[in-house]
Amino acid sequence: MTKRHPRTPVHSVPDSALRFIGFLSFFDRYGTPPMLLALSLGTSLAFAQAVQLIAAYSLFYAIGQPLWGLVSDRFGRLLVLRLALMGAGVGALASIMFGDYVPLLVARCFTGLMFGALYPTLLTLLGDTRQGVHRARGLSDLQIYSSLGTTLATVSAGSIATYLDWRLVFALPALGCAAALHALRRVQEPEHTRAAFSLTAALRPMNLALYAIVFLEGGLLMGLLSYVVPALQHSGISLELAGLLGCGFALGVILGARLMRSLVSRFSRTWLIGCGGLVLCGAFLPSAFWPSTASYTITALLLGATNAIMHSSMQGWATDIAPTARATTVSFFVFSLFVGASIATYLTAALAEQGHYAQIFGYGLIASAALVILATTTHALWTKNSGEKHPSR
Structure with a gap:
């Protein structure tokens, strides 16, 4: 035996x-x-x-x-x-x-x-x-x-x-x-x-800058995402169809994530953050200027793609920035993301109640442009100071 x-x-x-x-x-x-x-x-x-x-x-x-x-x-x-x-x-x-x-x-x-x-x-x-x-x-x-x-x-x-x-x-x-x-x-x-x-490693100035950036990203990516389905309903379609079209976000994540598998070996993380930020701007653009069922559906799809391209790159940054306090840094990162989403929803709730979704997405477009500049320049500065040549690799 x-x-x-x-x-x-x-x-x-x-x-x-x-x-x-x-x-x-x-x-x-x-x-x-x-x-x-x-x-x-x-x-x-x-x-x-x-x-x-x-x-x-x-x-x-x-x-x-x-x-x-x-x-x-x-x-x-x-x-x-x-x-x-x-x-x-x-x-x-x-x-x-x-x-x-x-x-x-x-x-x-x-x-x-x-x-x-x-x-x-x-x-x-x-x-x-x-x-x-x-x-x-x-x-x-x-x-x-x-x-x-x-x-x-x-x-x-x-x-x-x-x-x-x-x-x-x-x-x-x-x-x-x-x-x-x-x-x-x-x-x-x-x-x-x-x-x-070392807890101090999770609270260094560059870490705090990252938390501030993801706070803004959370407000735009998650906070304003919550208005896509209500905006679709407001455009005159049924709740069932609005929910189905709102799932375009998930489709955007899947397509964007598949694209990312080829992009990460070719481009730096700074470039990917900037590219994802431009997609975020593109997500809000049609709904801000031409609000309709089609534009809100495009917004859902491109928000998903942004999540796959920009946010996954931000997550990679969070895992790299403080190796001696990686879990604490990631937790503060996620906490900042959710707080940003909650505050963005709170600040725009009155506009949503009145059905002013185009105005909400217009504010999102302006803030997204600021986010692209802030995120890419800060990551480029961190890359230079940390001595990394190709962070995504």
């Missing part, structure tokens, strides 16, 4: 696991909004209370970012990833058990806090285990699968909740967390610089 040897540990998170966790985190994050009506009808919640569940989830998703980054840099990436997956699974199961407002609110807050750790940790792992073109392509792949998670949640969650049961929308991420933990069962903690961890 032959002796069976234990399977050897894996020292790097498999690409398939990275992509699946990225898909899972965005499916849960975007699964609740499409089922708001079904959730309010199937529970004791008023519609306004169902909306508050989303706001509370988003709040805890954002505010946990710096904490997770500090823990990851101090104790390890895999520890955070596994704890977050276990916590997210528990939170998703708790969300199934309650139909009253307060316990369901607590469950969704906890779930948001846990799921908020996943994507920044994935970015940090890519920074730890990939270099140059391989890292950039890994970021592009991660964006593709995250976008697929967003799209599937947007398209299917409402139907699942309406025709089957709202609890199933929360049960699926719980099953996904269990599957992801199983996929990570033999993975060992990758090497990183936690022994030399």
Whole structure:
């Protein structure tokens, strides 16, 4: 009888696991909004209370970012990833058990806090285990699968909740967390610089400049994206068609990410940031001057392409700028992105209520031009000072 040897540990998170966790985190994050009506009808919640569940989830998703980054840099990436997956699974199961407002609110807050750790940790792992073109392509792949998670949640969650049961929308991420933990069962903690961890490294002037830039980018890319579907409805089409056309964002991400796989080996990251910024300007241009169903659809598509080209390049910058505090830097980066999106939405809410979407996108066009100049010049300065010749490689 032959002796069976234990399977050897894996020292790097498999690409398939990275992509699946990225898909899972965005499916849960975007699964609740499409089922708001079904959730309010199937529970004791008023519609306004169902909306508050989303706001509370988003709040805890954002505010946990710096904490997770500090823990990851101090104790390890895999520890955070596994704890977050276990916590997210528990939170998703708790969300199934309650139909009253307060316990369901607590469950969704906890779930948001846990799921908020996943994507920044994935970015940090890519920074730890990939270099140059391989890292950039890994970021592009991660964006593709995250976008697929967003799209599937947007398209299917409402139907699942309406025709089957709202609890199933929360049960699926719980099953996904269990599957992801199983996929990570033999993975060992990758090497990183936690022994030399320095919080100061995450708060250097150039890091603060990066956070300020991504704050503006978040307001434009994520904050104004939330107005695409309402603008499409305002143009006179049905909610169903508006939602379908709004998924042009996901198509833009996928097409842009595929394009990025060839661009990263040919052009510098500074060039890619500038190119993506020009695409962002192009996204707002038609909706600002010729508002219509077609122009809003173009805006959705080009915002997705911007996300794949410019934002993935910004993510690569965030993973490079402070290796001794990589997870903390990435977490501050993501936190700044979400805060920027929230503030942009808050500042333009009155205009949206009055249906002035062309004016909103016009402001986005002006701010995008400023973002292109600020982001490219700052990255070029950082590249010069850091001595890197071709950052995307």
